[in-house]
Amino acid sequence: MSISAKKILSAVFAVITAFVLVIAALPPVRASALSMIKYKITYTSTAAKLTLTPASSTNTIYYTVGGAAPTKSSKKYTKTLSTKKAVVIRAAEYDRNGKKVGSIKLTLAPRAMTPQISENGGLITVVSGTAGAKIYYTTDGSIPTKNSRLYSEPLKSEPGTIYKFRAFRTNYTASQASVVYIDEEKASYDFQITDDQLAVLDLVNRERAARADLCALKLDETLCRAAAVRAKEIAKKFDHERPDGTKYSALLEQYGITNIYSAENIAEGYVDPYDVMDGWTHSERHMNNILGVHYDHIGIGVYSSGGILYWVQIFGGLNG
Numbered sequence: 581m582s583i584s585a586k587k588i589l590s591a592v593f594a595v596i597t598a599f600v601l602v603i604a605a606l607p608p609v610r611a612s613a614l615s616m617i618k619y620k621i622t623y624t625s626t627a628a629k630l631t632l633t634p635a636s637s638t639n640t641i642y643y644t645v646g647g648a649a650p651t652k653s654s655k656k657y658t659k660t661l662s663t664k665k666a667v668v669i670r671a672a673e674y675d676r677n678g679k680k681v682g683s684i685k686l687t688l689a690p691r692a693m694t695p696q697i698s699e700n701g702g703l704i705t706v707v708s709g710t711a712g713a714k715i716y717y718t719t720d721g722s723i724p725t726k727n728s729r730l731y732s733e734p735l736k737s738e739p740g741t742i743y744k745f746r747a748f749r750t751n752y753t754a755s756q757a758s759v760v761y762i763d764e765e766k767a768s769y770d771f772q773i774t775d776d777q778l779a780v781l782d783l784v785n786r787e788r789a790a791r792a793d794l795c796a797l798k799l800d801e802t803l804c805r806a807a808a809v810r811a812k813e814i815a816k817k818f819d820h821e822r823p824d825g826t827k828y829s830a831l832l833e834q835y836g837i838t839n840i841y842s843a844e845n846i847a848e849g850y851v852d853p854y855d856v857m858d859g860w861t862h863s864e865r866h867m868n869n870i871l872g873v874h875y876d877h878i879g880i881g882v883y884s885s886g887g888i889l890y891w892v893q894i895f896g897g898l899n900g
Contacts (some may be wrong), residue, residue: 586849588859589819589830590866617641617684622851623691624884628753630661630688631851634673636679643671652678663688666751692747692755694774703734704760708747713755723757729860744803773799777855777880780893784870784878787861792871800898802835803879807892811883814846815890826892837896843869845893854890867897 595866618633632641641657644650650672657671673682687750693709706715715731716724719738724746731745747755756775779798788794792882810828822831845866850856860866869875874897881892 586847586848586859587818588845588856588863588866589820590845590860590863590869591843617671619684619686619850621688623753624887625693626690627662627664628688628690629887630686632657632661632671632684636675638676639673639681641671641673645669650683661688664690666690684851687755689751691753692749694756695745695747695758697743697745697758697760699737699760702737704737704743705734705744706731706758708755710747710749710752710755713747713749713752715745715747717743719743734801740853762816773804773880774882776853776882777782777804780857780880780891781878783853783857784893787857787867787870791867792873794871794873795876797875797878797895800877800879800896802837803832803877803894803896803898804881805879806831806835806837807881807894808880808883809881810844810846810892810894811890812885813850813880814892815883815885815888818846818848820844820846832894832896837898841872841874841897843872843875843895844872845891845895847891849888850891851889856889869893 586712618635620631620633621631622631632643634641640652642650642652642654643657644654645667647668647670648654650670652674654672661669666687668685669688670685671683672680673900675681692713695706695708698705706717708715716726716728717731717735718724718728719741722728722744724744726748735743743760745758759773777799781797784795788796809831810822813822820828824830832838832842833851845860847856847859850859860870870893872895875895877896877898879892879894879896881894883890
């Protein structure tokens with residue numbers, strides 16, 4: 581992923597809604613082999629991107645596409661590789677003396693789009709935005725595989741059940757898990773979260789527990805919806821002031837969240853949850869928000885535009 585710059589900002593405002601907690605699964609890395617060359621795979625809606633990092637800045641990486649063994653006569657790796665179809669990437673790393681010190685071989689393929697879930701009349705309907713993809717699901721909390729049950733028609737929603745869905749297509753990386761929880765008491769459909777949101781939540785709560793022994797924050801549907809809107813807005817205007825000139829807290833008021841403490845962290849240009857959390861945790865102001873004692877819930881939003889990811893955390897003290 582090409583990134584021109586990384587930026588972060590934080591804000592705090594004094595600004596109640598019911599909350600819902602759901603669980604999601606982390607995606608697997610699709611690779612046929614792994615050795616000394618450090619790599620990172622990221623995805624856009626249509627492509628997979630591979631970033632290779634040598635063990636030393638003086639080392640050189642050469643690579644091939646298609647399966648041939650790489651040598652020093654192969655193409656030199658200089659920037660992130662991108663593909664819209666499944667390809668075999670092989671790479672070899674050489675030190676300054678010409679000695680081969682590392683190698684890697686993996687299949688790089690675009691990711692199937694995360695299944696979208698809707699519920700109506702006690703039935704759960706699931707669709708994938710990737711043409712030709714098959715959807716598999718579980719109801720026991722495990723990560724769906726091709727050995728799981730195949731989704732073929734709307735499912736009857738069972739209260740107290742966590743449904744997980746993943747899309748699979750030949751020559752594609754399996755999608756992220758899409759998760760929905762049917763509340764046992766309300767017997768109602770609750771909101772979905774993505775792997776990126778879950779990873780950020782986990783990292784936030786680790787920081788709160790390790791640094792200040794604070795309660796774990798819970799994901800709130802309304803805060804997540806607001807964070808999703810804000811993630812798109814900061815792609816246009818990277819500021820806590822919205823494109824229409826109002827503060828982010830005005831959006832919370834539109835969602836009925838008033839008379840509580842809230843805070844917002846935003847970031848641009850970080851490639852994954854671990855990268856953006858590293859940026860936020862190395863900023864005192866952002867950490868003050870992450871470790872806020874007034875907060876018990878969080879909304880997390882991620883938006884991709886032009887190959888750049890935009891991240892938002894909105895903290896709220898919804899329990900008063």
